[in-house]
Amino acid sequence: MKKWAISAIVYLLVVVGGYYVYASVADPVTHDKQKETEHIDTTAPGHKEEVTGSHEEDADSHEDEGAHDESGGDHSGESEVHASIQTENGELVIALNDLQGNPVSDLEVNHEKLLHLIVVSSDLKEYQHLHPETNEPGVFNVIHSLKNGEYKAFIDIKPTGKKYVLEPISFLVGEQHDDHSDNALQVDEELVRKVQGHKATLEPSSFRTNEEIELSFDLAGETPEQYLGALGHVVILDEKGEKYIHVHPLAGNDPVFATQFSEAGIYKIWAEFKFSGKVYVFPYVIEIK
Structure with missing residues (x-):
């Protein structure tokens, strides 16, 4: 066999052999990286799971x-x-x-x-x-x-x-008036309010921080009308008027709301209910401990 043919065969064997050596080293690395991406621990601190939808x-x-x-x-x-x-x-x-x-x-x-x-x-x-x-x-x-x-x-x-x-x-x-923001709120001893012939009694399930609190309202037998797509609305502010919470009722036919307070303090609650086509506001002051 001619020398040039033998040289060509040897060259071809070297090229093919080199490719397989490279593949055996590079492919496992690439495959391991893919597996690492697909099996991220979603319970790890700081991980944010992507969710479809807004x-x-x-x-x-x-x-x-x-x-x-x-x-x-x-x-x-x-x-x-x-x-x-x-x-x-x-x-x-x-x-x-x-x-x-x-x-x-x-x-x-x-x-x-x-x-x-x-x-x-x-x-x-x-x-x-x-x-x-x-x-x-x-x-x-x-x-x-x-x-x-x-x-x-x-x-x-x-x-x-x-x-x-x-x-x-x-x-x-209007014109500048005295600032009344220093007027401290007084916690209500009884959470009962009467407004133009309508009575609403607030019955919180708890007064503790960092737990879900149900705000139930006894409306003395009256059934509120739908108001802005709900049985009622509750707005809550801390005594400094800085922390705002807007709560809508739980599903069902009873005026029960659920919220949570992250800090202890005094809060004012305004509950809005609609009777006979008119909206009435019932205010309460509570203390969360």
């Missing part, structure tokens, strides 16, 4: 199943929506803008409304639940009946595709 869809499903405790968006991190409020000609005007100053108008309907506005006086004695309407992108208006004084606004919205952190916004109606 958090808003999860919240709606949770509401259908039972308790629904809303605090008006995610309270951690920076908000991607800036909300402001001012008074103009007997109206409250709310502006919603993104971080670039553009108006934010893409909002989800939340309990039959695009925006819920909770307004309380600085001493937490006055309370109003309003529903401003919009006629231009990112701007909402509502006529108010607030007396002159200092107030805090809680603008409860669900922007589509944007992170929103709900925080209290202080504003003034």
